[in-house]
Amino acid sequence: MLGLLHSRRAVVLFFALATSLSLLALAPVARIWAKQGPPVAQAGDDATLLDGFRHVEVASVSDALEQLTGKKMYMTHRMRPVFTARFAGYALTVALKKEPNHDPDALKGMLQAIDNGNANSVYVMVLEDGNDIAGMGGLMGTAMAARNFSGAVIDGGVRDTAYLQKIGFPVYALGIVPSTSIGHYRFAGANIAVICDGVPVNPGDIITADSDGVVVVPKPVAGKVLKLAQEMDFAEHSMYAYIEKLKSIEEAVAKFGRL
Numbered sequence: 001m002l003g004l005l006h007s008r009r010a011v012v013l014f015f016a017l018a019t020s021l022s023l024l025a026l027a028p029v030a031r032i033w034a035k036q037g038p039p040v041a042q043a044g045d046d047a048t049l050l051d052g053f054r055h056v057e058v059a060s061v062s063d064a065l066e067q068l069t070g071k072k073m074y075m076t077h078r079m080r081p082v083f084t085a086r087f088a089g090y091a092l093t094v095a096l097k098k099e100p101n102h103d104p105d106a107l108k109g110m111l112q113a114i115d116n117g118n119a120n121s122v123y124v125m126v127l128e129d130g131n132d133i134a135g136m137g138g139l140m141g142t143a144m145a146a147r148n149f150s151g152a153v154i155d156g157g158v159r160d161t162a163y164l165q166k167i168g169f170p171v172y173a174l175g176i177v178p179s180t181s182i183g184h185y186r187f188a189g190a191n192i193a194v195i196c197d198g199v200p201v202n203p204g205d206i207i208t209a210d211s212d213g214v215v216v217v218p219k220p221v222a223g224k225v226l227k228l229a230q231e232m233d234f235a236e237h238s239m240y241a242y243i244e245k246l247k248s249i250e251e252a253v254a255k256f257g258r259l
Contacts, residue, residue: 050120050206052226053088053217056233058210061217064228068221075197075214078174079153082161085170088208089122089150091201091216095188096135096156096181098128109187114140119148122207126194130156133179136171138163145169153207153214155196156181172214 053061062074094113099106114123123144125135136152138160144152151170157177158164164171174197191203199216201207206217217225239253 049222049226050088050090052230053206053208053222054086056208056226056229057236058208058212058215060229060232060236061208061225062213062215063232064225065215065217065221068224068228069218073199073216073218075153075172075199075216077213079155079172079197079214080174081209081211082158082171082173082176083165084211085151086210087122087151087170088206089120090118091124091203091205091207092117092121092149092190093192093194093196093201093203094123094125094190095192095194096125096127096130096185097188098130098184099186100184101186102183103186106183106186107181109190111140111143113190114143114147117144117147117149121147121149123149123152123154124194124196124201124207125152125154125156126196127154127156127181127185128188130181130185131174132177133157133181133184134159134177135173135181138167141169141171142167151207151209153196153209155194170209172209 058074062072065071065073092113094110096107096110110125117123121144123136123140127133127135133156135154135156136158141152141160141164145167149169152172154171154173156173157175157179158171158173159176159178161171161176193200193202195201196216197214201216202218204219206219206222208215208217
């Protein structure tokens with residue numbers, strides 16, 4: 001009986017010693033994990049990039065672009081939303097050329113571009129001399145919404161605005177008009193370089209929009225632009241309480257370097 005007790009104690013001591021050694025071996029790994037933190041998505045990851053632009057002020061993006069590239073990549077004050085909205089996505093470009101016609105297929109490519117579009121696309125349409133022509137309306141907006149487009153930017157007019165607001169699909173355009181492009185325009189290309197309200201747009205560029213307007217971010221510099229825009233946002237948002245407390249904008253600008 002005494003021998004059995006000694007045997008059991010030996011087994012317990014063996015397992016206790018083995019567990020302690022295992023914990024000691026894992027300790028350095030645990031310290032490394034605590035120091036580095038869990039894995040995070042890389043800054044260049046498309047989903048992370050797009051999510052970042054969806055949470056940063058368009059004004060900060062515009063300022064960051066101008067600082068980094070020396071270019072003004074914002075659209076004019078004429079490009080306004082049907083309703084207040086915020087979105088970011090990848091440019092899917094479409095161009096229409098002015099051409100009176102009776103061809104039922106004149107705009108077929110425009111519709112195909114929508115049906116071939118991916119989620120997170122921003123439909124960027126340019127109509128030649130099209131300020132008073134509706135480039136899109138409720139039907140096209142419904143198709144884009146069904147395919148999870150982020151929004152649309154039209155260098156031209158838009159119609160069916162009540163329905164677009166009802167379904168919550170955000171559209172920016174140069175004006176609201178009841179006209180149609182059918183019989184007046186022909187499809188000129190999709191996923192091509194275009195000039196939208198004075199700003200060059202290439203397929204896949206990031207389009208970001210909020211109540212301040214629309215900005216185009218060239219894809220090759222998007223990561224750097226986002227990082228700087230986030231820093232600008234942080235500085236500016238930190239300034240509000242500082243200004244209220246000191247009642248001085250000069251001191252806040254001097255401290256944070258942001259205006």
